[in-house]
Amino acid sequence: MAQHVRDIMTSDPATVEPQTSVAEVARIMRDEDLGVVLVTDGDNLRGVVTDRDLVVRSISRGGDPERTSVADACSDDLVTVSPDEDLGHAVELMREHSVRRIPVVDHGHPVGIVSLGDMAMERDPDSALGDISAARPNT
Helix, strand or coil: CCEEEECCCCCCCCEEECCHHHHHHHHHHHHHHHCCCEEEEEEEEEEEEEEEHHHHHHHCCCCCCCEHHHCCCCCCCCCCCCCCHHHHHHHHHHCCCCCEEEEEEECCCCEEEHHHHHHHHHHHCCHHHHHHHCCCCCC
């Protein structure tokens, strides 16, 4: 059983710059079958944007998705973990902050994402969430 975040995280996460349009981020999510993209300023993590963020913080407000930047839709109150962090601590952070995904940062630079689904597949693969997380996308 994996003991550290690096053992189960998704490496090489999709990233965009803050000025990237909401529409472009949505296309990246569609094309790469992602629910989250990291927003970076150079090599530094600035925020996280989920598919839900795009809807609630941008599209529902009526702006033009081609002209609205992702900086207006991303979460910038970040909770992060390091790759060497214990999985139990990552779970505690998810519970404490009510988040399903946490960026993995090494020396200030994003190197991955660990999700609730990753945890379920590792710790309880026969659970409903473990099954769903392991299933192929239905796109």
